[in-house]
Amino acid sequence: MKAIIYLRISDDRTGLQLGVSRQREDCERKAAERGLTVAAIETDNDLSAYSGKRRPGFENVLKSVKTGKAQVVIAWSLDRLQRNRRDELRLYEACRDQGAQLALVNGADLDFSTAAGRFVADALGSVARMEVEMKSDRQRRAAQQAAAAGKRAGGRRPFGYDADGMQVRPAEAAAVAAGFESFLAGMPLGEIARVWNEQGFVTGQARRGANAGQPSPWTRSSVRDVLSNPRYMGKRAHKGEIVADALWPALVPEETWQAAQAILTHRSGQVTPNAAKYLLSGIGKCGVCGGNVHAGANARRGVRGYRCAESTGHFARKAEPVEEYVAQVIAARLSLPDAGHLLTDSTKADLPQLRAEATALRQRLNSLATDFADGELTAQQLRAATARINEKLAAAEHAMADAGRVDVLGPLIKTKDVRAAWDTLRTSQRRAVIDILATVTLHPPGRGTRTFNPDTVSIEWKLA
Ligand SMILES: [Zn+2]
Numbered sequence: 001m002k003a004i005i006y007l008r009i010s011d012d013r014t015g016l017q018l019g020v021s022r023q024r025e026d027c028e029r030k031a032a033e034r035g036l037t038v039a040a041i042e043t044d045n046d047l048s049a050y051s052g053k054r055r056p057g058f059e060n061v062l063k064s065v066k067t068g069k070a071q072v073v074i075a076w077s078l079d080r081l082q083r084n085r086r087d088e089l090r091l092y093e094a095c096r097d098q099g100a101q102l103a104l105v106n107g108a109d110l111d112f113s114t115a116a117g118r119f120v121a122d123a124l125g126s127v128a129r130m131e132v133e134m135k136s137d138r139q140r141r142a143a144q145q146a147a148a149a150g151k152r153a154g155g156r157r158p159f160g161y162d163a164d165g166m167q168v169r170p171a172e173a174a175a176v177a178a179g180f181e182s183f184l185a186g187m188p189l190g191e192i193a194r195v196w197n198e199q200g201f202v203t204g205q206a207r208r209g210a211n212a213g214q215p216s217p218w219t220r221s222s223v224r225d226v227l228s229n230p231r232y233m234g235k236r237a238h239k240g241e242i243v244a245d246a247l248w249p250a251l252v253p254e255e256t257w258q259a260a261q262a263i264l265t266h267r268s269g270q271v272t273p274n275a276a277k278y279l280l281s282g283i284g285k286c287g288v289c290g291g292n293v294h295a296g297a298n299a300r301r302g303v304r305g306y307r308c309a310e311s312t313g314h315f316a317r318k319a320e321p322v323e324e325y326v327a328q329v330i331a332a333r334l335s336l337p338d339a340g341h342l343l344t345d346s347t348k349a350d351l352p353q354l355r356a357e358a359t360a361l362r363q364r365l366n367s368l369a370t371d372f373a374d375g376e377l378t379a380q381q382l383r384a385a386t387a388r389i390n391e392k393l394a395a396a397e398h399a400m401a402d403a404g405r406v407d408v409l410g411p412l413i414k415t416k417d418v419r420a421a422w423d424t425l426r427t428s429q430r431r432a433v434i435d436i437l438a439t440v441t442l443h444p445p446g447r448g449t450r451t452f453n454p455d456t457v458s459i460e461w462k463l464a
Helices: 013-017 020-034 056-066 085-098 115-148 170-184 189-198 220-227 254-264 319-335 339-347 351-373 379-413 418-424 427-437
Strands: 002-009 037-045 072-075 101-104 235-238 241-245 293-295 305-308 316-318 438-442 457-461
Touching: 002 020, 002 056, 020 037, 020 072, 020 101, 037 056, 056 085, 085 101, 085 115, 115 235, 115 241, 170 189, 170 220, 170 254, 189 220, 220 254, 241 351, 254 351, 254 379, 305 319, 316 319, 319 339, 319 379, 319 418, 319 427, 319 438, 319 457, 351 379, 379 418, 379 427, 427 438
Parallel strands: 002 037, 002 072, 072 101
Antiparallel strands: 235 241, 293 305, 305 316, 438 457
């Protein structure tokens, strides 16, 4: 029979006293006494840089047992052999499956090829398994408790905060708030990434490949990660659910965050911000059939145009006069003295009350789980109550999202010269404003007409 010797150096008391050469001599003597050929000697040094991560020697021992290269594992003692309960369990299982033996210099041998040996191994194994499970239970409960207390989970430094996740970094925090605002105003994720990169901000993630170790620049997906992280409205999530008010300060109000989620998940009727180059493509309507308006340039004459997406026969017309007219009408509407009411009247939402309601509903959800765990609720009652509260919570979040979205108009209404402000907006932002305020319908321009006729573009207000 062939044996594999396993030696381990660690910084515990026996590990230091028991040098590797002493372990080795004792194990080789054990092999000689039993008449075993030593196929290999594996050593792990827990003091090395690999400590806590991998034990290549131990993995080799497992492999040798599993592949039948060795039928006996020799070690100085059980606690030299395994560092933790999980590894212990893996070793027992490998030996049991192969009928291998454990021979210890210091301790009784275990022969997994006999019924008695397997019995002892099973008993030792189930103790090990129970300890592993209890440990992960403890870790799970600790994670839940930390979440319910609004504590941070750990991990990379979150953008906008110090490494502890608690202290705000003002410059980054301002960028986050501006990012949310721009997104709600129709700026695509990729453009927000470009802005942050231009401002010199980097993600907490390290690059791979050519520039490995350097911080990664912002991308669409890392910006999306920021905008969808409940941390930024000061909430702590656990397993995808918001479970508590966080201990760190919020960078945006809850309704702003909810509005961003509505757009990210396509819950809102709003056109998802995209890089559409034309003001009205996808949001304008055809006056003939009600279908969507598409960009339809006349390539031969190099003129930008719009046409019906359903049929070219419905209409095709020049884009510029239409866009100029829409800009004038929107600016005129937002310049009226009552424009401020568009914000308040349209939302009709009592934000502080909505926020309080959502918080209360989430707390209720948490206490339901506790009541269920304490046996005060049956599974059926828990399900029914959870469904009811989730429905109310969804309604409150939806109302907040609507309220948050209308903030797009804020910067335009607060200014004195609306038209000048409009002209500074990006196309994506203008599209968001139009989509909130009005439905624009394009009719055929009329045969042979050279001058723009305002009657051929109708603008219907969504917000009164
Ligand atoms: Zn049409």
